[in-house]
Amino acid sequence: MTAGTSGSVLSIADLHISFPTEDGVVDAVKGIGFDVKPGEIVAVVGESGSGKSVTSMSVLGLLPKNSTVHGDLRLEDRGLSGLSDKELRKIRGNDIAMIFQEPMTALNPVYTVGWQIREALRMHQDLAKSAADARAIELLDLVGIPNPEQRFRQYPHQLSGGLRQRVVIAMAIACDPKVIIADEPTTALDVTVQAEILGLLRKLRDTLDTAIVLITHDMGVVADLADRVVVMYQGDIVEQAPVRELFARPQQEYTKRLLAAVPVLGQRPEGGLLFEDERMDATEAQRIAEEIKLSDAELEAKIEAGAHALEIKNLVLDFPGRRGNKVRAVDDVSLHIEKGEILGLVGESGSGKSTVGRCAIRLLEPTGGTVSIAGRDITTLSAKELRPLRRYFSIVFQDPASTLDPKMTIGDSVAEPLMLHKILSGNELDNRVTSLLDKVELSAHYRNRYPHELSGGQRQRVSIARALSLNPQLLIADEPTSALDVSVQATVLDLFLNLQQTLQFACLFISHDLAVVDLLADRVAVMQHGKLVEVGTRDEVLHSPREEYTKRLLSAAPVADPVLQADRRAAWEAGRVAPVAD
Numbered sequence: 001m002t003a004g005t006s007g008s009v010l011s012i013a014d015l016h017i018s019f020p021t022e023d024g025v026v027d028a029v030k031g032i033g034f035d036v037k038p039g040e041i042v043a044v045v046g047e048s049g050s051g052k053s054v055t056s057m058s059v060l061g062l063l064p065k066n067s068t069v070h071g072d073l074r075l076e077d078r079g080l081s082g083l084s085d086k087e088l089r090k091i092r093g094n095d096i097a098m099i100f101q102e103p104m105t106a107l108n109p110v111y112t113v114g115w116q117i118r119e120a121l122r123m124h125q126d127l128a129k130s131a132a133d134a135r136a137i138e139l140l141d142l143v144g145i146p147n148p149e150q151r152f153r154q155y156p157h158q159l160s161g162g163l164r165q166r167v168v169i170a171m172a173i174a175c176d177p178k179v180i181i182a183d184e185p186t187t188a189l190d191v192t193v194q195a196e197i198l199g200l201l202r203k204l205r206d207t208l209d210t211a212i213v214l215i216t217h218d219m220g221v222v223a224d225l226a227d228r229v230v231v232m233y234q235g236d237i238v239e240q241a242p243v244r245e246l247f248a249r250p251q252q253e254y255t256k257r258l259l260a261a262v263p264v265l266g267q268r269p270e271g272g273l274l275f276e277d278e279r280m281d282a283t284e285a286q287r288i289a290e291e292i293k294l295s296d297a298e299l300e301a302k303i304e305a306g307a308h309a310l311e312i313k314n315l316v317l318d319f320p321g322r323r324g325n326k327v328r329a330v331d332d333v334s335l336h337i338e339k340g341e342i343l344g345l346v347g348e349s350g351s352g353k354s355t356v357g358r359c360a361i362r363l364l365e366p367t368g369g370t371v372s373i374a375g376r377d378i379t380t381l382s383a384k385e386l387r388p389l390r391r392y393f394s395i396v397f398q399d400p401a402s403t404l405d406p407k408m409t410i411g412d413s414v415a416e417p418l419m420l421h422k423i424l425s426g427n428e429l430d431n432r433v434t435s436l437l438d439k440v441e442l443s444a445h446y447r448n449r450y451p452h453e454l455s456g457g458q459r460q461r462v463s464i465a466r467a468l469s470l471n472p473q474l475l476i477a478d479e480p481t482s483a484l485d486v487s488v489q490a491t492v493l494d495l496f497l498n499l500q501q502t503l504q505f506a507c508l509f510i511s512h513d514l515a516v517v518d519l520l521a522d523r524v525a526v527m528q529h530g531k532l533v534e535v536g537t538r539d540e541v542l543h544s545p546r547e548e549y550t551k552r553l554l555s556a557a558p559v560a561d562p563v564l565q566a567d568r569r570a571a572w573e574a575g576r577v578a579p580v581a582d
Contacts, residue, residue: 008035008076009211010059010096010179015071017054017063017235021453023445028054030235031071036179039209041201043222043243045258046232047485048457052215053101055232056181060096061088075179094124097172101184102401103164107156113140113167114152117174124175139170144196150322161398161479162189162349162512169197176208183215190348190512195556195572198225217457217485219262220515220558223247223565231255244562261490262560263515266543307375309474309506310360311336316368317355329355331530332369339473340504344521344538346511346553352530353510354398357476360508361393362386373474391421394472398479400459404451410437410462411447417469436465441491457484464492468499475507481516493519514557518542526550 017029029051036042044052057063059073059080073080075095083091092098100106108116117136121127127135133152140148143166156164165185172180182201186194202225204210214226222229222243229246231239231254239252250256317330330352337343345353358364360371362378370379373393378386394417397403404413414433418424424432434444440461451459464480480496481489497520500507511517517524517538524541526534526549534547545551555572559565 007037008074009038010036010213011072011074012055012059013072015055015058015073016069017051017058018068019064020066022448028235029058032232032235032237033071034230034237034240036211036213038178038211039205041205041212041214041225041227042230043214043216043226043228044230044232045216045219045222045485047258047487048217048455049234050232050485051235052232053183053455056098056183056213056215059181060092060098061085062098090124093120093171093177094175095177096179096181097175097177099169099172099180099182099185102399103161103168104156104399104402106168107164109156112153112155113159117167117171120171121174135174136170139174140167142173143167143170143200144193145170160350160354162193165189166193166197169200173200173204177210179211179213180204181213181215184217185214186216186218186221190346190351191514191553191556191558192348194221194512194558195569198558199569199573201225217489218558219259219486219560220565223560223562224558224569231258247560247562258487259560261486263490263493263513263519264559265515265518265554265557308336308372309339309341309374310508311372312356312360312369313372314369315356315359315366315371317352317359317364318367329530330359330366333527333530333532334369335525335532335535337474337506337508339506340500341523342500342507342509342521344509344511344517344524345527346514346517346524347527348553349512351527353527354478356527357395357478357508357510360476361390361395361474363395391470392472393474393476394467394470395476396460396463396467396478396480398482400463401451403463404459406451408450409447410442410449410451410454413451413462414447414466414469417466421470423470432469436469437462439495440465441488457488460484461488461492464496471503471505473503473505475505476510477507478510479512480509481513482511489516496520514542514554515559526553 013033015029015032018025018027032055034042044055046052054063058069061083063069071081075091107113114133114136117139118132121132121135137148137152140151145151145163145166151159151163159167169185186197189197198221201212205212216222226243229241229243230237231252233254239246239250239255246255247259250259313334315330315333316328318326318328321327333356335343345356347353355364359366366379370377372378373389376389378389411433414436415429418429418432433447437444437446442458442461446454454462460480467475481492484492493516509517509520521538523536524538525532526541526547528549534541534545534550541550542554545554555568559568
């Protein structure tokens with residue numbers, strides 16, 4: 001396409017982006033082009049590393065200095081290529097705003113969220129401090145943050161992942177921009193808040209004629225929000241089409257495979273998500289299982305045969321609040337997980353589900369109640385007594401950018417648990433790291449890179465490889481696939497299921513993606529405001545829920561079908577139970 005196409009608010013033409021690496025120059029984007037008209041929502045989809053995010057970053061000149069960028073980028077009739085940093089700063093946040101994928105790294109940890117929103121407003125608008133504060137509180141309320149006056153004075157680390165993402169969205173819409181580039185804007189959000197945020201973006205488009213470039217791996221979000229879809233693969237655009245046409249009649253084989261990999265709530269595939277030629281066979285899974293032997297009698301002596309892998313009784317956790325008050329994050333929660341069982345834990349952002357996961361492995365100290373791992377009450381153990389048991393369990397965190405050490409290479413991060421527990425060394429350790437990276441679809445040359453050199457999805461795969469390195473018997477998975485595109489998610493989930501069925505490790509799977517929980521879980525627990533409101537088998541909770549709150553969660557979950565999703569959205573907005581796929 002030619003940049004500056006009549007009527008376009010944003011135009012990209014013949015865009016080339018490359019980066020130097022130790023293996024030579026990598027062409028991340030190879031001459032792509034598309035236009036976005038006022039009021040249009042264009043979704044850019046594709047695998048992690050396909051070039052989606054670097055394309056969006058190039059528009060605002062946010063790529064690292066070692067990148068090489070050629071092409072014609074235009075905001076209406078104004079060229080963006082070659083602008084100075086000073087000129088770009090006037091555009092960033094005012095004419096073109098960006099919603100970043102990882103809110104913890106997008107927000108400054110040393111300033112309150114209110115201060116950051118206020119500064120974004122005052123940079124572009126002539127507002128007094130008091131007026132900017134009032135507008136910032138209004139924006140926090142607009143994006144659905146409860147108690148906005150209180151949250152205004154809090155720091156990013158005091159908010160849940162979903163609340164932090166809403167703060168980032170509030171900053172993006174503060175100056176009523178002409179274009180919003182939304183890079184995975186709902187990755188950290190639960191389904192009800194996601195539905196509200198998508199409704200907010202839709203309303204912004206309708207009332208202000210704002211154009212939105214939506215970069216996402218969630219095909220349900222694409223079906224719900226997009227007018228047109230651009231499909232990228234290895235730096236090229238392979239297909240462009242209106243959203244209903246693309247979902248109904250995809251032309252390219254890659255697009256067909258992308259859509260086929262999407263998990264659908266209520267349609268649990270019998271044979272798994274992957275194509276038969278991509279699936280790991282039982283022999284391969286067993287080989288991986290036998291690569292590490294969790295030692296000997298030392299560990300076995302510390303666990304109780306026949307006990308639950310995890311048992312939580314009457315768990316309570318209070319966080320300190322203002323003026324000596326306490327905030328109850330978890331309120332009298334009791335649950336258990338059998339060996340070899342996957343328990344899905346779902347609920348809205350701030351419901352306490354991640355807090356339960358952290359208490360389960362003593363990353364947080366409970367205020368009350370008990371947590372038992374394989375029959376051992378760990379709430380009373382000292383750090384020294386707990387250390388050997390840490391080989392029994394592991395965790396995958398939600399935000400890989402803040403959990404991987406930025407000073408360690410990928411290979412060192414994956415190898416660290418094996419070295420700390422003195423499991424492997426030398427060539428055996430190197431081979432194990434290579435095998436783990438391979439199983440999460442990262443080639444061996446990634447082992448010498450650092451986290452900032454990888455995409456969000458690639459970083460999450462490193463986190464999963466690290467968590468599985470010791471073959472844990474209990475895995476706490478806190479949104480482990482939230483940063484992954486659908487095709488890589490399908491690979492990782494199929495790998496996860498293969499390994500889980502072979503190793504029979506227990507898993508507390510915390511997620512806001514109900515379709516993924518439907519695919520994996522044996523039982524499902526639902527949390528609201530720190531309490532368990534419903535627990536049962538997967539079929540009972542996800543297909544015949546008793547509680548109205550659970551029904552509301554299910555109705556808010558988007559499906560990868562634009563026609564059906566339009567009906568579901570209308571039903572959800574009207575407060576009715578949404579229709580499901582046949």
